[in-house]
Amino acid sequence: MTDLTPVLSATWDAEQSWKLGTYEEHGGYGALKKALGMPPADIIQAVKDSGLRGRGGAGFPTGMKWGFLPPDDGKPRYLVVNADESEPGTCKDIPTMLSAPHVLVEGVAITSFAIGCNHAFIYLRGEVVHVYRRLMQAVREAYEAGHLGKDIHGSGYDLDVTVHAGAGAYICGEETALLDSLEGRRGQPRLKPPFPAVEGLYARPTVVNNVESIASVPSIVDKGVDWFTSMGTERSKGMGLFSLSGHVNKPGQYEAPLGISLRELIDMAGGMRGGKELKFWTPGGSSTPLFTAEHLDTPLDYESVGAAGSMLGTRALQIFDETTCxxxxxxxxxxxxxxxxxxxxxxxxxxxxxxxxxxxxxxxxxxxxxxxxxxxxxxxxxxxxxxxxxxxxxxxxxxxxxxxxxxxxxxxxxxxxxxxxxxxxxxxxxxxxxxxxxxxx
CATH class of the missing domain: 1.20.1440.230 (NADH-ubiquinone oxidoreductase 51kDa subunit, iron-sulphur binding domain)
Known part of the structure; x- marks a missing residue:
């Protein structure tokens, strides 16, 4: 049985886990202080070496995406966090921001420093007003503590963070539609190329990453590449949040190394509801091809799921038993x-x-x-x-x-x-x- 690896979810059960004080008691913002003493290129290389892949569905190597930015020309460049979680069955980013918003804020600060960004944006799904308020509070606390703003911790580095609430359009989860929406236009996909890394927000070089991707950066900086690569599989490194919903006894978030199987996760979730048989399930949300009980032991990593005929996507595991049409x-x-x-x-x-x-x-x-x-x-x-x-x-x-x-x-x-x-x-x-x-x- 594969063990759970709580990293992003490590403090979710702490009292007032969303507060800055709670986060700092568990080592929060230590990674930011460490990163500010490193050359930005070394941070990017560490993320590349870690093998962290985009946790928003596509699975593209995060460090490589950062490396696509053109050389600094002295003009603005941006980081945009895609927090417009809308895919049916996907429910990992919302609880992360609700229970531990500061892990995202710290990730934003480290990433922005690494790519030379002085203004970052978090684009949040507008319906989740409670999460919006909590994220705004976390950003405000980070400013007051000196983790954001001018001359962060005496490093000479400045960063502003804007939290933007969308208007409830699923299409704005697509990165270029998100950028159009952020600029005040109707959210519709742009023609690519040019890609956002070259011409993104306000026609400037932009990195667009998912919440979980950015929230994973502090632990890589703090604990090291070897620690991160010790989890997961050869080509799918690290841990991830697996969202189990549907006909299981204990639905919820299970943070585990990539490569765990659904059979193991269902066992952790107390088995199928009422002892019924598994009929079909989604490995990565409703936009991925269905799996059946024959795929219970398929390792949930990018390569294995792809070889079996589906996509790992957002690891939204919707479980349906034999009673379902x-x-x-x-x-x-x-x-x-x-x-x-x-x-x-x-x-x-x-x-x-x-x-x-x-x-x-x-x-x-x-x-x-x-x-x-x-x-x-x-x-x-x-x-x-x-x-x-x-x-x-x-x-x-x-x-x-x-x-x-x-x-x-x-x-x-x-x-x-x-x-x-x-x-x-x-x-x-x-x-x-x-x-x-x-x-x-």
């Missing part, structure tokens, strides 16, 4: 993507609309065998032809579910609707809740 689940995800398509490109705008229409027809009992093939044909028309990855992601759960559970789609046609009892798959007993509410009234 796969068509119903896929329909709900597709409705989300249809709603969140920005409309910039035709394949995604029109394709997600028609995918949702076909799936709803199947679910309602009005579908035909031709509809199943039309689903696949429409997915083929979207895949690789949309402006950004939203369109591709919307097709993943559909094509993989038809491949794995085609007989279930056919049953919806043959039986004139869904053959499953939806109440059996519900996470909560709504009938009992309503009865209790009526009794209380």
């Amino acid at each position: 796969v068509v119903r689940a896929v329909t709900r995800w597709t409705e989300f993507y249809k709603h969140e398509s920005c409309g910039k490109c035709t394949p995604c705008r029109e394709g997600t609309f028609w995918l949702a229409q076909i799936l709803e027809r199947l679910e309602d009992g009005h579908g035909t065998d031709a509809d199943i093939q039309q689903l696949l044909d429409t997915c083929d028309s979207i895949l690789g032809r949309s402006f950004c990855a939203l369109g591709d992601g919307a097709t993943s759960c559909i094509t993989s579910s038809v491949k794995l559970f085609r007989e279930e789609y056919e049953a919806h046609v043959q039986q004139g609707g869904c053959p499953f009892d939806h109440s059996a798959a519900a996470l909560f007993d709504y009938a009992s809740a309503e009865t209790a509410e009526e009794a209380h009234a």
Whole structure:
């Protein structure tokens, strides 16, 4: 059994874990003071040597991304933290900022110093007002303690941090749409190249990283490259937050080395709900191809998951047992993507609309065998032809579910609707809740 490795989550259970005092009692901001005494190039090299890969889904090497910035020309360059966590099933960055916001703030300060940035931005999903307030408080505490602002700890280095709340658009999780939104424009993906490292925020060189990626930097600086590389696999180094949701007894965040298996995580989560059998699951959120019980022992690292036919993504492990209708689940995800398509490109705008229409027809009992093939044909028309990855992601759960559970789609046609009892798959007993509410009234 692989052991959990609490690093980002190490202080989550401490009293008032979000406070500066609590964070400093556990060694917080020691890494920043250490980094300010290092040449910036050495910090970038340490992150490269650590093998830290982007924790936002793509898995691109973080240090290499920093290295793409052009030589300093004396003009501004920016760090933008993508905290617009919106992918269905993904819930790791929000609890990090809620329980330990200072680990992100310290990571922002170290990263900004390393890349020569004097103004960093944290782009937060606007609906999470409680997290926004807590993050604002953490930034304010960091200014008051001298961890941000002018001449930080006498180093001569200045840094300002702005926390920006978005307006609730899933597309703004795409880095260039996020930059457009941050500049005050409608959030829509930009044509690449130029890439943000060359021409990003305000047409200046910009590094865009996920919350977990930046929050992992202080521990690398503090504890060293060898410590970080001692966890994980040969090509997927370090630890990560695995978000288990759905039909497990103890859903939540499990911080473990990359390469742990779902079987181990489900054991840690107290097993499947009601002792039922695992039917299907997502290794990286709803935009990744589905896995089944056959993949329980697949190491959850970038290479192994990719070789098995899916993507590690954000490690959003949505677990569904045998009571779940796969068509119903896929329909709900597709409705989300249809709603969140920005409309910039035709394949995604029109394709997600028609995918949702076909799936709803199947679910309602009005579908035909031709509809199943039309689903696949429409997915083929979207895949690789949309402006950004939203369109591709919307097709993943559909094509993989038809491949794995085609007989279930056919049953919806043959039986004139869904053959499953939806109440059996519900996470909560709504009938009992309503009865209790009526009794209380």
